[in-house]
Amino acid sequence: MKATAKANTNIALIKYWGKRDEQLFLPMNSNLSITLDRFSTTTTVHIHTDRKEDIFLLNGQEEGEEETRKISRFLDIIRMQTGEQWAATVDSINHVPTAAGFASSASGYAALAAAATKAVGLELSDPQLSVLARQGSGSACRSIYGGFVEWKKGERKDGLDSHAVPILAQKEWDLSILSVLVESKRKKVLSREGMKRTVETSPFYTGWLEAVKKDMQLAKDAIFRRDFEKLGMVLESNAMKMHATTLGANPPFMYWQSATFDVMEQVQELRMQGILAYFTIDAGPNVKVLCEPHNEEKVSKILKALPTVQDVFICHPGNGVTYLPT
Numbered sequence: 046m047k048a049t050a051k052a053n054t055n056i057a058l059i060k061y062w063g064k065r066d067e068q069l070f071l072p073m074n075s076n077l078s079i080t081l082d083r084f085s086t087t088t089t090v091h092i093h094t095d096r097k098e099d100i101f102l103l104n105g106q107e108e109g110e111e112e113t114r115k116i117s118r119f120l121d122i123i124r125m126q127t128g129e130q131w132a133a134t135v136d137s138i139n140h141v142p143t144a145a146g147f148a149s150s151a152s153g154y155a156a157l158a159a160a161a162t163k164a165v166g167l168e169l170s171d172p173q174l175s176v177l178a179r180q181g182s183g184s185a186c187r188s189i190y191g192g193f194v195e196w197k198k199g200e201r202k203d204g205l206d207s208h209a210v211p212i213l214a215q216k217e218w219d220l221s222i223l224s225v226l227v228e229s230k231r232k233k234v235l236s237r238e239g240m241k242r243t244v245e246t247s248p249f250y251t252g253w254l255e256a257v258k259k260d261m262q263l264a265k266d267a268i269f270r271r272d273f274e275k276l277g278m279v280l281e282s283n284a285m286k287m288h289a290t291t292l293g294a295n296p297p298f299m300y301w302q303s304a305t306f307d308v309m310e311q312v313q314e315l316r317m318q319g320i321l322a323y324f325t326i327d328a329g330p331n332v333k334v335l336c337e338p339h340n341e342e343k344v345s346k347i348l349k350a351l352p353t354v355q356d357v358f359i360c361h362p363g364n365g366v367t368y369l370p371t
């Protein structure tokens with residue numbers, strides 16, 4: 046038995062930042078993303094009943110014990126649901142150049158969840174598939190759907206109500222999401238560690254939780270009204286508040302580097318010239334800049350001209366997980 050699935054990466058507009066349950070990947074706050082039309086993972090899962098060990102191939106290379114163990118832990122969730130013993134060969138191709146400033150865990154676990162359940166004949170609804178993908182990496186639960194997506198934090202301790210729901214299909218509102226790759230000078234604090242340390246030690250974290258509820262409402266209203274200026278203001282403000290929490294952590298840390306500031310200042314300069322552009326930043330120095338499609342070439346050119354910008358990748362809203370012929 047085997048199946049193939051493809052999932053796109055997504056970028057958070059209202060951030061997932063902090064867990065209320067580390068084992069089940071349950072978030073402290075609801076959050077909101079756009080699934081993109083490029084940077085995806087395609088995963089084929091072959092099921093074997095004559096073998097005990099899982100094999101994990103990434104971009105054609107067999108991965109070592111540590112990475113394979115992570116995949117096996119994820120597949121154990123499915124094995125518990127089927128109640129059967131089987132091993133899998135997971136063959137993932139990442140079309141997510143890390144150099145493009147995207148983490149591949151979101152598209153990776155969304156594609157794996159879809160391909161593995163399909164291969165074992167486990168028919169899950171989209172919300173159930175989102176609950177499963179979430180247990181590989183939180184943000185992966187959002188890549189099940191296309192376009193604008195909300196991850197409802199849920200209230201249940203078992204997390205069955207903590208999953209993504211679609212807000213607006215990608216064809217309903219076209220925006221440009223420019224992934225701006227800047228020079229990276231130092232190793233970043235991975236988002237999992239960063240959010241854990243922040244929740245546990247930052248006095249600013251309670252302020253974040255208060256503010257993000259309101260930001261979610263403002264962002265959803267702006268999306269329903271297709272009000273790009275209002276959406277841009279709230280997503281930029283939300284990213285700033287998320288990063289402000291890390292400055293109060295113990296020990297404090299900051300994801301931004303000097304090149305990050307160059308891009309932020311350029312985006313604010315563009316707005317002074319009347320061009321609507323807004324930035325958001327995740328757990329690293331790279332920046333995502335949102336603008337309206339008619340401005341994308343101009344904005345991309347101006348950002349590329351910054352001496353500390355290495356490249357700019359233009360994306361648009363993309364679709365959710367799809368199954369491919371194996």
Ligand SMILES: O=C(O)C[C@@](O)(CF)CCOP(=O)(O)OP(=O)(O)O
Nearest residue numbers: 057060061182183184236237327328
């Ligand atoms: O994407 C967002 O909402 C915001 C962030 O990118 C900000 F850095 C966090 C993504 O965290 P993720 O990699 O999903 O963590 P995991 O659940 O520990 O695997």
